[in-house]
Amino acid sequence: MYVAVKGGEAAISHAHGLMADERRGDRALPELDVGQIAQQLGHAVDRVMTEGSLYDRELAALAIKQAQGDLVEAVFLLRAYRTTLPRFGASLPIDTAAMAVERRISATYKDLPGGQVLGPTYDYTHRLLDFDLLDSGREVPPPRESDAEQQPMARVADILGQEGLLEPAQQGAPDTPVADVTREPLRHPAGRDARLQALARGDEGFLLALGYSTQRGYGGTHPFAGEIRMGSVTVEMVPEELGFAVEIGEIAVTECDMVNQFGGDAERPPQFTRGYGLSFGRAERKAMAMALVDRALRAQELGEETVFPAQDQEFVLYHADNVEASGFVQHLKLPHYVDFQSELELVRRLRREHAQARTEAGTQQQEAAE
Amino acid sequence: MTSFAQGLAQGAPQPGFGDAVFDSQASFRALLDALARPGEIRAMTLPLTAPAPLSPAATALALTLFDHDTPVWLDAGAVVGEVPGFLAFHCGCPVVDETERAAFALISAPAAMPPLHGFAVGEDRYPETSTTLVIDVQALAGGTPVRLSGPGIADVAVVAPVGLPGAFWEQMRANRGLFPLGVDVVLAAGGQVLGLPRTVRSEV
Amino acid sequence: MSAAEKTRPGDPAYNFGYLDEQTKRMIRRGLLKAVAIPGYQVPFASREMPLPYGWGTGGIQVTASIIGPHDRLKVIDQGADDTTNAVSIRRFFQRVTAVETTEETAQATLIQTRHRIPERDLTDDQILVYQVPIPEPLRQLEPRESECRKIHAWQEYGVMHVGLYEDIARWGHIARTYDYPVMVNERYLSAPSPIPKFDNPKMTRMAALQLFGAGREKRLYAIPPHTDVRSLDFEDHPFEVQHWDEVCGLCGAAESFLDEVILDDRGGHMYVCSDSDFCRHRREQGHRGAMAGHEAVRGLTEQAS
Numbered sequence: 001m002y003v004a005v006k007g008g009e010a011a012i013s014h015a016h017g018l019m020a021d022e023r024r025g026d027r028a029l030p031e032l033d034v035g036q037i038a039q040q041l042g043h044a045v046d047r048v049m050t051e052g053s054l055y056d057r058e059l060a061a062l063a064i065k066q067a068q069g070d071l072v073e074a075v076f077l078l079r080a081y082r083t084t085l086p087r088f089g090a091s092l093p094i095d096t097a098a099m100a101v102e103r104r105i106s107a108t109y110k111d112l113p114g115g116q117v118l119g120p121t122y123d124y125t126h127r128l129l130d131f132d133l134l135d136s137g138r139e140v141p142p143p144r145e146s147d148a149e150q151q152p153m154a155r156v157a158d159i160l161g162q163e164g165l166l167e168p169a170q171q172g173a174p175d176t177p178v179a180d181v182t183r184e185p186l187r188h189p190a191g192r193d194a195r196l197q198a199l200a201r202g203d204e205g206f207l208l209a210l211g212y213s214t215q216r217g218y219g220g221t222h223p224f225a226g227e228i229r230m231g232s233v234t235v236e237m238v239p240e241e242l243g244f245a246v247e248i249g250e251i252a253v254t255e256c257d258m259v260n261q262f263g264g265d266a267e268r269p270p271q272f273t274r275g276y277g278l279s280f281g282r283a284e285r286k287a288m289a290m291a292l293v294d295r296a297l298r299a300q301e302l303g304e305e306t307v308f309p310a311q312d313q314e315f316v317l318y319h320a321d322n323v324e325a326s327g328f329v330q331h332l333k334l335p336h337y338v339d340f341q342s343e344l345e346l347v348r349r350l351r352r353e354h355a356q357a358r359t360e361a362g363t364q365q366q367e368a369a370e
Numbered sequence: 371m372t373s374f375a376q377g378l379a380q381g382a383p384q385p386g387f388g389d390a391v392f393d394s395q396a397s398f399r400a401l402l403d404a405l406a407r408p409g410e411i412r413a414m415t416l417p418l419t420a421p422a423p424l425s426p427a428a429t430a431l432a433l434t435l436f437d438h439d440t441p442v443w444l445d446a447g448a449v450v451g452e453v454p455g456f457l458a459f460h461c462g463c464p465v466v467d468e469t470e471r472a473a474f475a476l477i478s479a480p481a482a483m484p485p486l487h488g489f490a491v492g493e494d495r496y497p498e499t500s501t502t503l504v505i506d507v508q509a510l511a512g513g514t515p516v517r518l519s520g521p522g523i524a525d526v527a528v529v530a531p532v533g534l535p536g537a538f539w540e541q542m543r544a545n546r547g548l549f550p551l552g553v554d555v556v557l558a559a560g561g562q563v564l565g566l567p568r569t570v571r572s573e574v
Numbered sequence: 575m576s577a578a579e580k581t582r583p584g585d586p587a588y589n590f591g592y593l594d595e596q597t598k599r600m601i602r603r604g605l606l607k608a609v610a611i612p613g614y615q616v617p618f619a620s621r622e623m624p625l626p627y628g629w630g631t632g633g634i635q636v637t638a639s640i641i642g643p644h645d646r647l648k649v650i651d652q653g654a655d656d657t658t659n660a661v662s663i664r665r666f667f668q669r670v671t672a673v674e675t676t677e678e679t680a681q682a683t684l685i686q687t688r689h690r691i692p693e694r695d696l697t698d699d700q701i702l703v704y705q706v707p708i709p710e711p712l713r714q715l716e717p718r719e720s721e722c723r724k725i726h727a728w729q730e731y732g733v734m735h736v737g738l739y740e741d742i743a744r745w746g747h748i749a750r751t752y753d754y755p756v757m758v759n760e761r762y763l764s765a766p767s768p769i770p771k772f773d774n775p776k777m778t779r780m781a782a783l784q785l786f787g788a789g790r791e792k793r794l795y796a797i798p799p800h801t802d803v804r805s806l807d808f809e810d811h812p813f814e815v816q817h818w819d820e821v822c823g824l825c826g827a828a829e830s831f832l833d834e835v836i837l838d839d840r841g842g843h844m845y846v847c848s849d850s851d852f853c854r855h856r857r858e859q860g861h862r863g864a865m866a867g868h869e870a871v872r873g874l875t876e877q878a879s
Contacts, residue, residue: 009661079622084588185617185792188720314718324790327627331707334629334659337833338652338689338848342751342770344834345816350745391590395642398602402640406609406783406798407698435606437599473603494727498607498616521612521759522798524779550761554610567610569759569798 023068037061046252046281047071051322052078053182053201055251055280072203076323083182090178092236092245096255097155099231106156107225108259114153119230120282156227157257157274166226166259166272188314195297195317196290200278202320204286210310211292219308221295223275226259230282254279256287260295263302273302383459384419384452386433393417394434401431404556404565409518409527411510416561421452423478425506427558429456432504436461436474443472443489443501447479469501477505480534486541491551500568502554508533510559517573518566529564531557539572546571583643583672591638592670597621601639601794605785608796613758614726615709615793623789630663631789633686633705637667640701640785641684646674648682653690653831653848660688679851689752691773693830693852696782698799704767709788709795711755711765731763734806742811751816757804758797771805772815772831778803820845823865824875825856837870846874 024031038045038061048060052075060078067073103119106112118124132138160166170192172178179194181201186194199207214220232252236245256277264270275295277287296310309315319325387393396415404412420429436442442463444453449465453476457463466472469488477483483505492500513532516539519525534557545552545568552568566572584590591598597619604618623631641647647667651660655677663686664675676682679692688705696702712722715737725731734755741749748754754771758764766774767786777784777797784797797803807813821828823835823844830852832845844865847853857866857875865871 008656008658009665012658012661012665076622076626080624083622084594086594182622183619185619187617314720318719323622324627327629327631328707328790329628330626331628334688335652335657336689336768338770338831339752339768341832341834341848342772342816345818346747346749346751350747353746391595392643394595394599395590395640398598399640399642402602402605402609402783405606406796435599435603437596439600440603495723496617497611497614498604500607502606521801522609524781524800550611550614554606567798569610569612 023066032065034058034061034065037064043282044069044071044074046279046283047204047286048074048078049280050283050286051075051201051203052082054078054082072322072326076326079323087183089237089240091248092238094233094235094251094253096229096233096253097153097158099153099229099233099253099255101150101153101229101231102252103231104153104227104229105225106227108156108227112154112156112159114151121284153229155229155257157259160226160259160272164269164271167263167274169274186317189300190313190317192294192298192301195313196276196278196294198317198320199290199293199297202290203322203325204283204289206320206322206325207289207293208285210296210316211289213308214292214296214310219296219299219311220261221258221273221275221292222261223258223292223295224260225288226257228254228256228284228288230254230284252281254282254284254287256284256291258288258291258295265303273298383456384421385417386419386456386460387415387417387430390433393430397430397434401434401556401563401565404563405522405554405567406565407522408520408565408567408570409523409529411562411564413562421456423447423451423506424453424476425558426561427563428476428478428504428506430561431556431558431563432457432463432474432476433460436463438462438464440464440473441466441471443467443469443475445475445477445479445483448476453478472501475501475503477503480505480507480538483535485537486545486553486555489553491545491548491553494551497550497552500551500553502556504556504558505534507531507557507559510557510562510564514574519571519573520569522567522569531559531564533559539574542566542570542572584670588670590643590671591641592623592666593621593635593638597635598639601635604794605636605639605796608785608794609783609798611762612797612801613756613762613764613795615764615788615795618792618794620789620792625662625666627790628707629659630686630688630705632787632791632793633688633703633789634663634666634787635789636703636785636787636794637684637686638670640703641667641671641673643671643673645683646676646681647671648676648679648685648851649687650685650690650692650849651688652833653692654850656850677851677854679849689768689770690831690848691769691776693847693849694855695776696780698781700782702780702782702784704769704784704786706765706767706786706788706793707790708753709765709767709786709791709793711753711763726762729761734763735808738806739808742808748807748811748813754813755806757806759801760804763806764795764797766803770816770831771813774803774805774813775815818845821863822847822853822856823863824871825853825861825866826863827853827856827861835871835874844871846871 038057044064045057045060048063048071049055063074063077104117157166179191181194181197232250234247235249235251237248238245258275260273260275262270262272275291277290279287293310297313299306299311393415400412400414414427414430416426417429417433420426440463442465444465454465469484470490489501509532511530513530515528515530518527549568554568555566557564604616608616623634625631649660649664651657679694684701686703710722715733716722738748752770753765753768754774756764756766779800781799783799786795805813818832824846827847830847833848834843834845836843
């Protein structure tokens with residue numbers, strides 16, 4: 001016989017125990033080390049840092065280990081930790097023109113000062129499973145050291161800007177506070193600073209699909225990958241008590257400048273417009289998708305019709321965050337007995353009324369026929 | 371850091387709450403209750419000192435709610451003397467000259483206070499962006515009785531604060547006419563507060 | 575203040591109540607404005623909590639901002655203290671505040687709830703904190719925040735009446751059984767959170783302060799004590815609450831909200847009070863339902879091991 005029971009504390013503790021056991025897996029295999037994750041699952045770490053809004057490879061790797069590789073869960077773990085940290089202030093804008101470049105490509109020019117630097121990439125590899133990787137312990141030779149000194153690499157956007165071909169980057173006054181969507185709720189219409197921050201934190205899959213939709217006619221912007229560059233930049237901050245900038249660290253970032261369809265009107269000559277993407281580490285797909293969506297979201301400001309999902313600020317910004325989305329989708333697992341019971345009561349009543357109405361209609365028909 | 375430096379520049383600041391976490395929690399609950407139940411007098415948990423001319427209750431409110439995100443307007447009696455240094459040190463709140471920019475206003479001399487409508491009354495779509503006035507009065511009871519009704523009041527509440535300017539209740543009625551816009555008021559005396567949110571209807 | 579009171583209760587790794595003091599101040603300021611504008615949704619900078627969005631982060635942030643060492647906290651989900659999410663949230667507060675918790679509605683100073691209002695009348699000394707998934711009552715009719723804000727600003731609630739009337743045209747009834755929209759203080763249309771409409775009448779002129787927190791949607795709102803809360807209706811279709819032909823199988827209550835419990839796969843079912851504290855009190859007073867003492871329901875009245 002079935003015995004109805006209540007949930008409870010014991011069940012929760014038991015679930016935690018099962019989870020820990022499953023995470024460890026077969027005890028005959030060595031336990032995964034956080035350092036291994038940080039080193040060998042670097043792209044996962046980059047994604048978790050980007051969407052978790054926290055640049056810390058070790059903590060991101062820990063989150064990935066704890067979440068058993070569930071990256072959205074790892075983003076959540078990192079975000080929940082981030083909230084508890086004090087906020088000291090805002091850094092100066094990073095200078096990507098001064099980046100120590102590891103990879104730099106432009107789809108708009110065959111060659112340009114500093115050249116095309118392919119760097120580490122899966123582009124042009126053949127996606128064939130490499131069965132050699134099944135055996136651990138295989139020797140990997142170190143990469144060939146480049147003997148050339150890095151030449152200065154002007155950003156493509158700046159090159160285009162000199163000729164006035166590309167709209168200038170929007171500059172806030174140096175002392176204008178930068179929006180922080182983690183400290184103030186979004187208000188619509190949101191400024192570009194708030195939008196870019198929300199996109200940088202946004203889910204890669206969601207932005208990828210939205211960016212893709214603009215390429216398929218849902219708000220097309222004729223994008224060219226003006227430049228993608230990846231490498232490390234220094235982060236500087238001006239502590240109030242010092243009054244001058246000090247270097248506080250170095251981070252790896254990927255930046256994408258999309259050059260999009262030109263605008264112009266009676267006053268302004270035709271020029272290309274910008275879409276911008278930036279991610280931590282090597283999250284290149286994310287940076288590109290972000291740049292497409294950023295440009296699409298500028299529709300209103302550029303006087304374009306806004307009819308497609310990628311152009312709709314509220315739609316994009318309210319649904320891009322995977323921690324919010326994951327929580328709310330999964331909250332459907334929580335008990336809803338009470339709401340469901342309310343619906344049951346109504347549906348049963350409606351069915352009774354429906355049956356009664358049919359019976360009455362039948363009786364009337366019968367009477368009419370007689 | 372600025373606030374710390376400013377505080378030090380003005381000499382050793384007076385101490386604030388004995389326990390910042392628990393005293394501000396208890397004071398907040400008193401305030402929440404006072405605004406949720408207009409007309410009922412509530413005791414604040416008091417700081418170790420209060421900068422002249424502020425009452426201990428108004429000081430407790432400042433320590434509980436003010437920080438970098440709250441522009442504060444100080445009346446002529448409060449803007450000189452110990453108050454700005456105390457607030458800079460303990461709260462770090464910006465002090466503003468324009469009444470309509472203030473999230474909070476501290477009124478130490480109600481007889482000379484600007485009219486209520488001179489403060490921020492909020493925007494149609496964001497009515498919460500209005501000023502909360504904290505007015506130090508002589509006493510919260512013993513004056514001319516005023517009947518209050520509205521949300522938070524079961525039937526009618528009678529209050530009788532002493533020391534408000536003659537036009538105050540007339541202005542409160544005009545403030546009620548702006549609802550959902552309008553300022554919210556906390557009267558303070560000694561260690562106690564009395565809440566007058568924008569929803570109260572008053573009858574002298 | 576005694577030395578004992580000065581030591582921090584709760585997990586020393588976190589501030590009392592988990593939130594930092596600046597966050598508490600921000601939420602506290604929001605709550606005071608919420609109380610001053612009954613039923614209006616105040617935007618707030620909701621923080622990422624260690625529990626998922628949609629699982630009570632708004633209610634948790636409200637509770638964390640108001641709770642003190644002298645509070646007695648009760649946490650319920652679906653009316654019951656022992657549902658897993660209620661247990662999880664209660665454990666969270668035990669860890670970060672070490673306050674006393676209780677299952678007794680009458681003993682609690684703070685009650686955090688999901689989906690129910692306790693059956694027992696609440697008092698002037700209590701605060702009810704609701705976890706709210708969708709604070710915007712117009713959301714299903716108008717998904718845009720910017721539009722909803724205008725509708726509230728200009729009190730143009732016709733769209734909601736049309737929505738409800740379409741139900742009547744189709745079903746003969748207003749087909750909303752939970753999250754049934756209310757007018758607060760005859761000014762703001764508000765979402766009562768998804769409580770069953772059975773509970774709506776308890777909201778009006780309630781002696782306790784009602785606070786609402788929506789973490790993912792970043793909104794706070796409040797209903798002060800003794801404030802009018804009216805469930806929307808029409809003259810020819812007055813508001814009415816659910817009723818059951820059955821009574822609680824454990825305590826025999828006929829006036830409480832009932833959960834249906836399936837007993838077998840042949841249509842066997844029974845009803846029990848959703849409010850577990852209310853039901854236990856009645857049983858302690860000697861009320862007995864038809865299934866009381868039956869082997870099949872032993873697990874509902876005893877703590878699971």
